[in-house]
Amino acid sequence: MSIYRGLIVAVSGPSGVGKGTVLARVEELLEQANPGSVGHSISVTTRAPRGQEQDGVEYYFRTKDEFEQMIKDGKIVEYDQYVDNYYGTPSDPLDEMLSKGQDVLFDITIEGSLALNRKFDVDTVTIFILPPSMAELESRLRGRGTETEEKIAKRLAQSREEIKRAGEFEYIITNDDVDRAARDILAIITAEKLKASKNINTAKELE
Numbered sequence: 001m002s003i004y005r006g007l008i009v010a011v012s013g014p015s016g017v018g019k020g021t022v023l024a025r026v027e028e029l030l031e032q033a034n035p036g037s038v039g040h041s042i043s044v045t046t047r048a049p050r051g052q053e054q055d056g057v058e059y060y061f062r063t064k065d066e067f068e069q070m071i072k073d074g075k076i077v078e079y080d081q082y083v084d085n086y087y088g089t090p091s092d093p094l095d096e097m098l099s100k101g102q103d104v105l106f107d108i109t110i111e112g113s114l115a116l117n118r119k120f121d122v123d124t125v126t127i128f129i130l131p132p133s134m135a136e137l138e139s140r141l142r143g144r145g146t147e148t149e150e151k152i153a154k155r156l157a158q159s160r161e162e163i164k165r166a167g168e169f170e171y172i173i174t175n176d177d178v179d180r181a182a183r184d185i186l187a188i189i190t191a192e193k194l195k196a197s198k199n200i201n202t203a204k205e206l207e
Contacts, residue, residue: 004193006039006098008120009185010106010113013129014159016140018175019107022129025182027105030189039097039104044070047085060090078108078115091119098123103189110165125192127185128169132176134160 009026013019027038044060046067055061062070067086070076079088089112097104098120106116117124131137137159141152166172171188175181192198 004101004198005123006100006102006104007189007192008094008098008104008106008116008124009127009189010108010116010124011127011129011185012108012110012113012162012169013175014131014137014162015155016137016144016159017129017131018140018178018181019129021178022175022181022185023105023107025178026185029182029186030103037102039094039100039102041089041094041097041104041106043087044076044090045085045087047083047087077119078112080109089116094120110162110168114168122197125171125188126169127171127173127188128166129181130163130166130172130174131159132174136176 009023011019011023030038042056042058042060044062044067046062046064047059049055049059049061053059053061064086067076067079067088070088070090071079075091076088077091077094079086081087089106094104106112108116113126117126131140134156138152138156141147141155147155173181173184173188196203
């Protein structure tokens with residue numbers, strides 16, 4: 001069992017910056033070093049299951065009343081509404097994974113990252129990913145080949161506003177190379193776990 005409590009790694013950044021790709025590489029490297037060390041947060045939703053979806057596998061399925069009660073009870077860390085349904089991050093499973101020493105990676109909105117930080121405080125590290133340049137970000141968005149010129153323009157405008165909030169995060173990295181960005185995040189995770197505030201009790205046991 002890990003001597004360290006797990007860490008929530010909350011990563012935000014503009015659309016097209018490559019958050020998902022970088023975090024997939026981070027998970028791969030963490031699992032190579034320590035199999036089973038990465039936990040997976042399952043969202044809770046009020047939408048009905050689709051096909052073969054199972055409660056506690058793809059999502060935790062709850063009624064609207066149950067979800068709103070979870071909000072009132074402080075059991076939802078952050079949530080949003082989409083097409084008349086709630087989607088959110090439940091706190092109890094997260095806390096259980098952290099207690100087991102598992103790290104939990106989030107590709108999440110700015111507000112979601114800050115909400116996780118407020119709820120879990122010292123167990124959370126917030127990281128903002130920047131593109132190498134706005135020109136490169138635009139190139140990546142166009143490279144998807146799935147969006148109109150109008151949507152690309154809106155995403156770029158939104159990205160500029162999001163980048164203005166990078167200073168609200170504890171760390172800022174630039175994704176000019178996926179492997180380098182992933183290793184930067186691994187370095188941050190290691191540094192966070194070695195903080196004196198998280199290891200002082202171990203030191204005291206040796207006095």
